[in-house]
Amino acid sequence: MEFDFSDEQREIQATARDFLAARFKPERVRELAQSESPYDDAIWNEMCDLGWPGIALPEEHGGQGLGVVELVILLEQTGYALAPSPLISNAFAGTVIAAAGSDEQQRRWLPGIASGEERGAAEFTNDPGPLVGAAAGSAVLVLAEGDGAKLVPTDEAALERIELIDATRAYFIARAEGGDPLPGDIAPAVDAGMVGLAAESVGVAQRALEMAISYAKEREQFGRPIGAYQAVSHRLADMLWDVEEARSLTYYAAWCADAQPESLPLAASMAKARASDSATSVTHNAIQTLGGIGFTWEHDVHFFLKRARVSAQLMGSAGQHRERVAALAGL
């Protein structure tokens, strides 16, 4: 038994952290979030050079042949950097096609998704309509249909941009008649997608926690740093609890996706429920710790809160996932 990353995985993590910190400095994230499209093509091309879009896709289709664990390592870091990026949408589309697509569908779409040159984007939720992230600029959409999914070339779909409070991603309602149904079972890929979102939320929560800690160390009131007061320090301790518990559950679910698929449905819903709640709660508490400055547009923390809140609503809310957990736990 070893519940830790391998040296190679640590390498991926360190590379991602350094790369994203350099490319997505807070000023740049703010600039992107306030622009027409939040995605930076030059940075995406660099991510493609690093092999990230196809990290978990099979080598025969141009991917790196690694697993959901490695994908989750990247997504935790994109969450930490609050990187506006099509990475998660593209990875989700690739995972679904790889799991449920026919040979022909895989041959047609996976190489472009793996290289990042012909991106895919998959539906996150159907409320208020088929909602897809990073649809503009993608080549193919994976839209839900019944219990399965269908493929629609993006230029055959009607895209409507929907402005959500999270401006660090572009969201679209995508409607399309027809389409090419995927013959296989999409359930494991959908579960893996939830784990990806959970990982991103863990990263978001970690960053918000760090912001709150450093402020609590510096900010003085009544003659001492506010972090010395237990009303503040105990809240921060509970935030660490939130982050670490969500992280344990998320890493475990990622491992299940790769190595123990029979445990994935329960593990994925536990991770998604806990990570959604953790990220919303930790960002709320970060704002409370920051006080007035945390409520201003000028401070970055609100971007994290908004991402956490929207991600918590994608692919099932925490309450919906707990219902699934209860059923799978035998109730």
Next chain:
Amino acid sequence: MDLTLTPEEQAFRDEVRAWIADNHPGPAPGGGDQAQFEFERAWQRKLHAAGWAGISWPKEYGGRGATLIEQSIFGEELARAKAPRPANVLGLVMGGPVVIAHGTEEQKERFLEPILSAEEIWCQGFSEPESGSDLASLKTKAVKENGGFRITGQKVWTTFAHEAKWCMLVARTDPDAAKHKGLTYFLMDMEQDEIEVRPLRQITGEAEFNELFIEGAYVPDENVVGGVGNGWMVAITTLMNERAGLGASAALGLANALDELIALAKERGRADDPLIRDKVARLKIGIEGLRLGAMRSLTATMKVGTPGPEGSIAKLQWSSTNQALTELALEVGGLGALRSDSLWAYRFLRSRANSIEGGTSDVLRNIVAERVLGLPKLR
């Protein structure tokens, strides 16, 4: 990352599981009385005869020298089989490891074997009425007297004091030294007239703990552990051992209890209630979070010697989950669960201590804030 057991770990688990299946003494008599204690003593003798009693102790001291992962597997298997606890749990988990770490060769020779065999039961004399979380403020005095010390003071929350032969006692040997520096760690013989043990009846109605009134009890010099004035450092070792004892087996105990709660919800026709379902799912997630955090800690400890930040929250996770679980059982069970002879009522009442014993949740949050998050100290 591989969360399955290696073939060696699996073989170890199978060995443990088979041994427990062959040797499980059946359900405990319960009631917390003498019969219960003798039952636990007999169980420990069995464990010891097969070499399981001091699983974490080095082989040279009669233990098994098991790795951390083996200890964790062993604890999980005991929890899975709902095996009784061994009678001398404080000696095994705290007393023995302290003597091994800080004791003289003579002390190791004298004290270790009877701990393993449960021939001599150990209790812990740390807390005092005026010194709980602020343990270093304790006032029990140890005054030098020909070849030993005379001890006077009062201790509280002393589990097994009425059964114990030895008490791990921390007392003040230097009233003029700074508060952490004037303390000494003693092994005090409980069989003396100068010690009065009074049962301390608790919220559940039973008396699991005791108060000790010590009026000039004698401890010879050879029963000082770690040297005069080093009591704080030695005591910290004991407390660290207490906290390291949590983890995977605690999660398994909770998982067993959750299964019982799910059965209760079905029996009571509450299985479809969305509020109950949501709370059960929260518990399931909390228990799994504790189990997985324990596995991360275990890996980190084996690799680098200390657990990561996830290890610092294990006790908080366990106590709050157990409290929430027993509260939900009362809601599901209705007044039937509140009958004075109900097991759920007992568990609920007992769980109130979970966030106090072994480090209060308030102090644990201070520790997380200061040592893990690096926040400034209040004091």
